[in-house]
Every structure is written in C-alpha cells, then in structure tokens.
Amino acid sequence: MGSSKHKKKDKKKRHHSSDSSDGDLSSKHRKRRHPSSDLSDVDVSNKHKKHKKHHKKKEKPKDKHTKYHSSDDDVIFVPPPPKISRSEVRTPPPPSLTPPPPPSISSAADSLSIDETNKIRAKLGLKPLQMDNKETTKSRDDGLEVIAGDEGEFVHKPALSLTEKNKSDKIKARIAEKKEKRMIENKILNVKKLADSDSEEDAVSWVKKTKIIQDEMEKAKKKAQELEEMDNVFGVGDLIEESTKSEMKNFYSSKHLKGLEVQHSMDEFIEGKEVILTLQDKDVLAEDADVLVNVNMVDNESYKQNIDRRKQRLNYSGYDELEEMDIDSPSVVLGKYDEEIDGLKKKSFKLGVDEYKLKRDTIKEKLKKKLNQETLNTTQLKLASDYYNDTEMSVKFKKVKKKKLRVNPLKADKLERSLLLASNNAKENDLDDIDDVLHERPMDTYNMKMENEEDDDMGLQLALKKARKLKQLEKIERKPDLADTLIKTEYNDNALGAIVLNSTAEFCRTLGDIPTYGKAGNREEEEDESLMDYDKNNLKQEHAVDSDESNDGWREVEMEKKLIDLKTIDSKPILEPEPDLGKGVAGALRLAMSKGYIEKEENARPSASRFAHLQAKNYSIEDKTFLAEDDKLSRRDRYSGPTVEFREKDGYKPNIKLDYIDDDGHLLREKEAFRYLSHKFHGKGPGKNKIEKRIKKAEQEALMKQMSSTDTPLGTLNMLQSKQKETQSPYIVLSGTKSTHQNHGGSISKTKIG
C-alpha cells in the first residue's frame, strides 16, 4: 500500500509540477500540503478535513488519470493494484435486509430467500419471519396474531407447548389446593372450642335449671309415697311381692346350669373374672348334650395346639417312671398318634361337679390297692461275714480230671524182643507190627496231654509222630552196640515219657539251640540225616496224597532224581578229550583252563558275597520292571516283547573301591576328595586361611584320637586317685588354704558332708 501511495504521490508531484510548476519539491511536507492547497478553494482548513481529504485523494487520481490519458501521453499509466479494485466491488450498497456475506463464506453458503424460508416455515408450522420494517401483525381479540403476508392475511396458531401446559396445570393445582385449605380453615374456625363458654348459658340460667330439676325430683318422691300409701290401704303390695317371688323361682340360675359340660379345662378360668360361655355349635339333628364354650378360649386352644405341633416334641422323654405316676394319662404306646386316630381329646368339666374330689378319690383307691399288695418291710439286713458258711462250703467246684501218664518201666528182655521184631520189619516201618510193648508206649505219647496248647495242632502232631518213628528206626539200626542203644532209648523214653509240653518247658528246651522247624532242639546232628532219609521214604508214599495239601507255598523237591543224575555223570569218562590247540586262541585258552594254567575268573572274584548285605532287599531292578508292567501293560506290549533277564553277565559282581589320597598321604573322604579333584580341575587352590583352618582341624582330630577316654586332659582323675591312695580315705578335702588356716578342725566335718 505504501509503495503504491508513493507512486501516486509521484504522479501527483509530476502533475503538480507540470500544472503549477512549483520549484521546490524536495520536502515531503510540501508535497502534502500542496494538494491541500489545491483544494483550499472548497475547504477552509486542512487539518479539520484530513479524513475527507484522504478520500478525495483516492478518487482524485482516477479522474486525473482519465484526464491525463486524454491530455498527456508522456505520463506512463500504471494499472491500479488489485486492492483498489476490491474497494470497487464493495461499492455497490448491500441490500438492507440481507447483509453482505463475509468474504470467506460467500462462495460456499447456500441460503434461501425470505419468501422461500417463509414457505418452509409455514409448512413446519412456524411463524413467518419477523420483518423489522413492516408492522404486519395485528392482534386479534382471541390472542392470536393476524399476519399480513404476501399471500394475504393469515392467523398463526402456535403449536401447543407442553411445558407451558404443565406450568399452567401446576399453577391451577396449587390454586385449587389453597382454596381448599382456606375452606377447611374457615370450617375449623367456626367450631366452638372447649374453653369457649356458651354464650347463652350464664350463671343465672344454670341456677334456674338446677332448681327446676330438684323440684321435679321432690314432686316425684311425693307422688311415689302417696301411691304406696294407697297400695297399703288396698293390700295390693303383698300380691305383687308373691308374684315377684314366683318369678324369681322360675328365673334361670346356676341350678339350671348344673351338669352342663364346659369344654375347657378348669385351670383356664381365673377366680374373680367373668367369662361368657356360649353354647357350642352343633348339628341340628345331633343328639349330643349341649356344651358350653368360650370363643376366645377356643381360639387360644387352637393356637396352643398349633405351637405344640410345630415344636415336634419327643415321643420318649426318658422319664417314663414319672409319666407312669401320672394317673390321668397312663403311658401309651406311640401316644403321638392318638390325636389322629381318636380325634382331639378336649379337657372338659361339668358345672356343679367337684372334679378334684373325684380325682382325689380315685387316687386314694389306687393307693389302697397298692398298699394291700406290697409290704414295706423288705428283706432283713444281715451281717456280712468273711467266711463261708456251711451251705456255701458244700458247693464244690468240679474237678478236672487229669489223665496221668503211665510210664512203663522198660526192661531189658522186653526191649530185646522188640528190637528183634523190629529188625525183621525194618524195611516196612509199620507201627502196627511192632510188639504190644512198643505199641503201648507210642500210644501213650500219642495220648499225651498238652497243657495250654491246642491238641489239634496237626503240624506238631505230625512232627511228633515222625520223631517217634525215627527213634524206633534208630533203635533198629543201632542194634550192634546194644548198651549204647539201651542208654539212648532209656534216655529217650524218659524224655518222651516225661514230656509235658507246655510253653515254658518248650522255651527252656529250645534255649541255646538253633531253632528248627518241626522238631525240638534236643537231637543230635545225625538225626537230621536220618530224618531226611525217612522223609525220602515216606515222601513217595505220601506224595500223591500230599500234593493237594502242599500247594500253599512250599514244594518238596524230589531228591532221588539228583542221585540218578550223579550216576549218569559218573558213567561219563573222567577226563575230557583234550581241546584242540589248532582251533585258535579259544582252543588254547580252553586247554590252559583244563590243565589249570589259568584259574577261572569266578574264583578270582572274592568278595561278591561279602557285600551281599548291601544289596537291596526289598527292591530290585526286576521288581521295577514287573511293577511297570502292571501299571501299563498294554503300552509295553506294544513296543517290546516280554522282558528277558540279562543272563550274559550273570555272575558279574564287581568289587570296586575308589580311594583318594592326599598329597600328604591322608586318605580322603568323599567330600574332601571332591574338593581335591575340583581344585585340580580348575587349577586353583584354596586360600591361605582355608588351608590353615583345615590343618588346624586335622590336628585337633588327631588330638582327639590320642585323648584318653577315662581321664580329663589334665589328668585330674588320676591325681585324685593317687591322692586318695596317699591319704587312704574315700574322700579328699577340697577347701583352699584360707579355710584350712581359719578352722582347721572344721574341715573334716565339711568334707564329710560333701
């Protein structure tokens, strides 16, 4: 803007210079004043009309331009800048109603004309736009406005607004309320109050009234007296009295009520209180007697009953004796169902009948009966004595008869005979064939009493039988040295004959012996063999029988077979054919083995059995596999066959002992060994302090080992003993030097106490 102005001014300058040919154009003041001086013909003062001048300045150049254009060609026409053109646009005066749109909006905003908007408003039910300039509206008498539009006059009736309606309603309601209130207040005001005195009744009138009443009463009395006198004269009074008496007789009284039943218990009626009883409702045709009832009491009873039902009382209270004492209601089985079966029992009494007296009588009667039955004197008291009397003594306990074992003394001739016989039947081993003497003895033992033990113990009996037979065998076999057998048999007889098997004896016998199954410990070792032999013999016979019985775990192995095997082995040549050396190393090894150059490795391994105690007792790898099989049998079956024992290295039981030895030659423990190894591995030893500490520890350990277990490290016990020897006393005086100085004699007593 500034630049353009300058240009203009320049133009003006030129123009002026050409026009008025002024000499000095240097100062700006002059430049400005110059045009003003030009216009000074019209305007008096410059300063006052500065503003106008400016406008004119703007307009002027245009005119002058045109002028110049026509007149002077020298001057170069510069087209006016766009700003000026804008002012030109502004120049058309905007319509008064629609203000010109602001420049930014003008292009985009779309607006309707007034007519169009009015049409729309009419459609929407709105008032037409208010025009400030025209007064088109006239108010009608009914409050609506008549609007004169372009299309004639019309009335706008505004839509019914809810808010206004609500408001008016509220106001109406409030007014109505107020009105009512006022009415009520008026009414209340009209009512006479208690304190208000009756305006009509004053003291005088009241006195008059009372006087009148008194007079009337006196008059009535007088009349009554007169009438009575008249009656007396005529004898009417007696007649009336008689009639009243007869009436009284007929009058309904308590006598008439006698015997009527009241269906409530007596306790419910409280003395001194009136209760109205009514006749209970009943069927018209029923011939029951009338029953009196109080309605309230009936209600109370039903209420109580309901509560009782709700409580659900126990059927059995545990105080049956007390219940039995109650005479009214003797105890009943399942009394709780009585109500349902028989219907409700209602307590009732009869008027005029003394119920209590009746009750008392019944109780008395019962008591009398009882008294007749029972006497009060119970059994007589006695002095208790410490001793049995005769009758008591006469009662005897049943004696258990003991069968005595008869021991037949053995005699030499008898024995001889028996032995002879036995030798004849040695192979048969049949008891039945032995002579009666021998026969008797085993029978005795067979019938031997066993105290405190179950005699049906089959195992024991079998064992005994076996032993007995064995003994017989023995006797037979050892015929040659008769003396020996004699002694032995005698011993055996004594032992057998005297045997009383009880727990203590058994225990004593087995003491010190190795406990064996099925036989007492008083046998020699040889017996074992013979027993075995006997077993063998017997087994063949019994095997078939026993096979069923012996199923419970143990099976007897037939020993005979092995013997046969041995025989077969014996039949083979003693020396094997020498292994061929030409078959390679294996052959050579075999040869060496057979010749004894190389020991078998099995023998070289010494200590497999030594560590048997270390082997797992309850758990082994086999066990584990077995358990696993149990757990998931199916899965195992899928992937692998049945488990087979690892037989290749059956005898392989390595005996390994790892010892680690210190630099100083000490045997290291596990921990220490680990430490040592780890130090070696990492190439980093323990610190100085650690080493010292460890050395100290080792020293102490050594000291501990050297220390005697009986004495203290300072040897006080030793000293004590030596001292005691010296003084020849079982004590020593502990008191120090001081005390001995002070009381020399007392020290002994002191030590005695100690």
Add this chain to the structure above:
Amino acid sequence: MIEITCNDRLGKKVRVKCNPEDTIGDLKKLIAAQTGTKWEKIILKKWYTIFKDHIRLGDYEIHDGMNIELYYQ
C-alpha cells in the same frame, strides 16, 4: 429476523433465516429443509455446548450472523 450460518466442516454450509423466538428444534427443522438431512440427526454446537431443542435462540444469545457448528448423530 436473524440469519445464522451453520457449517459442518465436511462440505455443508447453510445460511438460515429465522426468528430469535424460534427454538433450536425449529432451527434444526429449517436446516433439515435446506440440507436434506433429518432434523433428529442434527446436533448444533458452539464450542463444547450442545444446544438443546426446546430452548430458544434468543435464550442462547444467538444473534444475527453467528456461526454454529453442525454435527450429525
């Protein structure tokens, strides 16, 4: 009569002639008539105040030539 411009800044700009006694609801109806959107969908706002339908333009002090923001529900 006053004239109000309503502009949603998405391409609709309307100049509406109305009375200051009209309610905002009426204004919305007029705007709806000009733009073609339902009047219930229109929200008129000035800064953060949403104009309520039952209140008059005069009470909101909406004057001639004011700009009101136009939003849609």
